[in-house]
Amino acid sequence: MDRFDVLIVGGGHGGAQAAMALRQQQFEGSIAIVGEEPELPYERPPLSKEYLAGEKPWERMPFRTREAWVERRVELQLGRRVVSVDPGAHRVRTADGAEIGYGSLIWSTGGHPRRLTCEGHDLAGVHTVRCRADVDQMMRELPDVRETVVIGGGYIGLEAASVLTKLGKKVTILEAMDRLLARVAGEPLSRFFEAEHRAHGVDVRLGVTAEAVVGKDGHAAGVRLPDGSVVPAQMVIVGIGIIPAVEPLLAAGAEGGNGVRVDGQCRTSLPDVFAIGDCAEHRSPFAGGDWVRLESVQNAHDQAAVAAKAVMGGTDTYAAVPWFWSNQYDLRLQTVGLSRDHDAVVQRGDRASRSFSLVYLRDGVVIALDCVNAVRDYAQGRALVAGHVRAAPEQLADPSVPLKSLAG
Numbered sequence: 031m032d033r034f035d036v037l038i039v040g041g042g043h044g045g046a047q048a049a050m051a052l053r054q055q056q057f058e059g060s061i062a063i064v065g066e067e068p069e070l071p072y073e074r075p076p077l078s079k080e081y082l083a084g085e086k087p088w089e090r091m092p093f094r095t096r097e098a099w100v101e102r103r104v105e106l107q108l109g110r111r112v113v114s115v116d117p118g119a120h121r122v123r124t125a126d127g128a129e130i131g132y133g134s135l136i137w138s139t140g141g142h143p144r145r146l147t148c149e150g151h152d153l154a155g156v157h158t159v160r161c162r163a164d165v166d167q168m169m170r171e172l173p174d175v176r177e178t179v180v181i182g183g184g185y186i187g188l189e190a191a192s193v194l195t196k197l198g199k200k201v202t203i204l205e206a207m208d209r210l211l212a213r214v215a216g217e218p219l220s221r222f223f224e225a226e227h228r229a230h231g232v233d234v235r236l237g238v239t240a241e242a243v244v245g246k247d248g249h250a251a252g253v254r255l256p257d258g259s260v261v262p263a264q265m266v267i268v269g270i271g272i273i274p275a276v277e278p279l280l281a282a283g284a285e286g287g288n289g290v291r292v293d294g295q296c297r298t299s300l301p302d303v304f305a306i307g308d309c310a311e312h313r314s315p316f317a318g319g320d321w322v323r324l325e326s327v328q329n330a331h332d333q334a335a336v337a338a339k340a341v342m343g344g345t346d347t348y349a350a351v352p353w354f355w356s357n358q359y360d361l362r363l364q365t366v367g368l369s370r371d372h373d374a375v376v377q378r379g380d381r382a383s384r385s386f387s388l389v390y391l392r393d394g395v396v397i398a399l400d401c402v403n404a405v406r407d408y409a410q411g412r413a414l415v416a417g418h419v420r421a422a423p424e425q426l427a428d429p430s431v432p433l434k435s436l437a438g
């Protein structure tokens with residue numbers, strides 16, 4: 031049986047970064063990454079952006095070359111899925127029946143895309159966007175596609191809609207809530223993106239769910255709505271969130287539910303088992319100490335650094351300021367902080383200029399900013415969020431007042 035001082039399960043953003051962080055901190059023990067995907071660890075955000083658009087070739091997606099992993103003495107076991115964990119014996123089992131022992135285990139498995147359950151959900155031409163294989167399959171089909179339906183108006187769905195529009199496809203977005211981005215952004219941002227997508231010819235339908243995917247010869251041909259009408263589509267893209275991939279850890283007794291729960295050092299309730307990234311739920315000072323599970327590169331990277339230190343006996347507590355970005359058309363959205371639970375939102379700059387920011391407050395304290403083509407606000411606003419700064423709405427709204435002057 032193989033045994034590694036640190037075994038990392040999942041070779042995505044968090045897993046790859048954890049291995050690198052250990053080596054950067056002069057960890058001398060053995061490290062392996064066991065990852066389900068066959069590819070070298072790669073960047074995920076371009077999948078719904080430049081990669082889908084054909085603007086970024088695959089060769090530029092991996093974080094590092096195979097030689098760089100060898101040089102850093104990180105063993106990659108790719109195309110291999112871990113199916114169970116025996117925390118007492120410090121051992122995992124893989125789908126192909128192997129057992130691998132560990133000193134410390136870092137669980138960084140992200141999530142499985144949530145799938146449709148309605149009739150026709152399994153027809154060819156129905157896609158989720160989570161990994162290279164998903165997008166490669168979409169790209170193979172695209173030449174035969176005229177019309178697409180995107181189910182779910184979150185970031186991934188909207189990014190895909192913007193790329194498909196650029197590629198000349200007719201796009202319809204179906205969103206069950208009464209606005210886009212309802213889970214992650216304030217209403218003014220939702221309305222702004224709705225208007226942008228409409229201006230690019232996207233048919234945005236709110237408060238609508240898909241009743242069935244209708245097929246022809248085993249392939250998607252359209253999406254039926256509750257009123258019986260059918261929106262024609264040879265491709266259906268499902269962007270309705272993820273389910274954290276933590277079944278083996280929960281089955282082994284780890285605390286959790288919406289992901290696996292971790293403490294400030296990313297430790298789960300199982301001995302020597304850490305969890306990071308999209309699958310880890312932690313208490314965040316940026317959510318008033320509530321449990322949150324964040325889905326962002328920043329969170330995966332920063333938790334990887336904290337877990338790597340903790341494996342080596344460090345006691346750093348994870349308290350990094352959350353940040354995120356999304357690209358749609360010529361718009362670059364940058365977000366800092368967590369806007370949920372805001373009780374006021376201040377607009378800074380003119381939405382019509384397509385360069386503006388929204389500043390979110392709770393009890394008069396700045397908790398987040400959404401900045402659209404407004405990189406200065408994003409850079410300066412970070413200090414307001416990090417410092418839990420109290421600021422007057424009139425000053426925040428005035429673009430002639432630099433945000434850094436309010437940081438105190």
Ligand SMILES: Cc1cc2nc3c(=O)[nH]c(=O)nc-3n(C[C@H](O)[C@H](O)[C@H](O)COP(=O)(O)OP(=O)(O)OC[C@H]3O[C@@H](n4cnc5c(N)ncnc54)[C@H](O)[C@@H]3O)c2cc1C
Nearest residue numbers: 040042043044066074075112139140307308325326327330
């Ligand atoms: C299309 C798309 C666009 C995105 N755009 C942005 C963006 O613009 N900005 C941003 O900040 N974030 C973005 N994200 C989110 C970001 O990519 C994730 O937050 C980040 O990848 C999380 O890292 P992770 O290591 O937790 O999980 P992942 O990067 O998802 O890696 C998890 C890995 O674990 C593997 N795995 C799962 N279960 C097992 C198992 N049992 N055994 C072995 N391996 C397993 C998976 O196959 C996967 O390779 C995007 C995500 C997607 C899908």
